[in-house]
Amino acid sequence: DATVRRIAAGEVVERPASVVKELFENSLDADASRITVAVEGGGVEGLRVRDDGVGMTAADLERAVEEHTTSKITGSDDLDRVGTLGFRGEALHTIGAVSRLTIRSRPQSGGRGHELTVEGGTAGEVTPSGCPPGTVVEVEDLFYNTPARRKFLKAETTEFDHVNRVVTQYALANPEVATTLEHDGREVFATEGAGDLESTILAVYGREVASSMIDVSAEPSGPLNSVSGLVSHPETTRAGREYLSTFVNGRYVTAGTLREAVLDAYGGQLATDRYPFAVLFVAVPPDAVDVNVHPRKMEVRFDDEAGVREAVTTAVREALLDEGL
Ligand code: ADP
Ligand code: MG
Numbered sequence: 229d230a231t232v233r234r235i236a237a238g239e240v241v242e243r244p245a246s247v248v249k250e251l252f253e254n255s256l257d258a259d260a261s262r263i264t265v266a267v268e269g270g271g272v273e274g275l276r277v278r279d280d281g282v283g284m285t286a287a288d289l290e291r292a293v294e295e296h297t298t299s300k301i302t303g304s305d306d307l308d309r310v311g312t313l314g315f316r317g318e319a320l321h322t323i324g325a326v327s328r329l330t331i332r333s334r335p336q337s338g339g340r341g342h343e344l345t346v347e348g349g350t351a352g353e354v355t356p357s358g359c360p361p362g363t364v365v366e367v368e369d370l371f372y373n374t375p376a377r378r379k380f381l382k383a384e385t386t387e388f389d390h391v392n393r394v395v396t397q398y399a400l401a402n403p404e405v406a407t408t409l410e411h412d413g414r415e416v417f418a419t420e421g422a423g424d425l426e427s428t429i430l431a432v433y434g435r436e437v438a439s440s441m442i443d444v445s446a447e448p449s450g451p452l453n454s455v456s457g458l459v460s461h462p463e464t465t466r467a468g469r470e471y472l473s474t475f476v477n478g479r480y481v482t483a484g485t486l487r488e489a490v491l492d493a494y495g496g497q498l499a500t501d502r503y504p505f506a507v508l509f510v511a512v513p514p515d516a517v518d519v520n521v522h523p524r525k526m527e528v529r530f531d532d533e534a535g536v537r538e539a540v541t542t543a544v545r546e547a548l549l550d551e552g553l
Pocket of ligand 2: 250253254317319
């Protein structure tokens with residue numbers, strides 16, 4: 229039974245980045261205004277997510293790592309739940325089954341701090357801990373008890389790239405949350421949490437990219453309620469597509485339609501195999517989008533793919549035209 233559980237866990241928790249995604253979601257759900265992600269050795273050695281959210285009592289802590297426990301309303305498969313949809317109260321339980329997991333937490337509303345460790349699925353006692361209000365979750369030795377799964381992990385730099393991508397997307401989607409990412413004790417980026425996309429892009433991608441960004445904003449058009457965000461000047465590009473970030477109703481998604489739509493807007497202006505930066509927020513009526521997600525992916529399909537594509541291309545094209553491009 230424990231073995232079956234470990235295998236199942238490995239299917240869902242694929243790599244350090246998937247752990248970071250779940251922990252970051254939990255911190256957001258806890259209304260944190262500051263979230264710090266620190267990883268060691270690409271996250272394989274260890275990773276820690278600290279927040280200043282609502283925190284947990286001793287009883288909350290105990291419940292948090294049990295099977296199928298969630299303090300959150302579930303049941304509606306809408307986009308708002310897409311982040312935790314794959315788990316439904318199982319992320320911490322699942323992570324605890326394949327690592328050494330320590331949670332320290334103190335309620336923001338007062339009371340003492342406590343900590344709890346889970347090793348390979350076995351939870352220890354909840355003990356007092358002198359921690360600040362909020363929550364720190366530490367995951368060490370991921371997959372130490374599932375060697376087959378551990379073998380699938382790539383080089384530290386590759387695993388860190390995945391972690392970086394996850395934290396970057398969440399930072400961009402939540403400019404009001406001060407987000408810090410550290411790797412092996414060094415700060416990779418830190419957003420201010422000032423609430424504006426421009427300063428968040430500056431923190432995450434640097435001055436050259438930030439200063440080349442062009443405002444996109446469009447009224448309702450076709451199946452879309454709105455399109456807004458920033459795209460880069462056609463000369464500010466990278467070799468990979470990973471800097472094309474798209475969000476649907478505030479959630480990071482990978483949607484080929486949206487990426488293609490952005491690229492179409494540039495026409496022939498991009499050099500061969502070069503891709504622009506984009507941070508684009510698309511709002512649609514919830515019933516116009518199909519959330520067909522595997523917990524590891526964030527894929528969506530629109531009822532009217534062609535209409536969405538055209539509306540996004542038009543919005544980005546107009547933004548570029550406004551700049552004389
Ligand atoms: P879910 O997020 O689907 O509820 P999880 O296993 O991710 O399931 O978390 C279980 C529970 O633990 C949450 O419902 C929440 O009550 C609590 N929890 C987890 N992380 C935090 C956090 N960072 N701050 C406050 N509470 C948390
Ligand atoms: Mg969760």
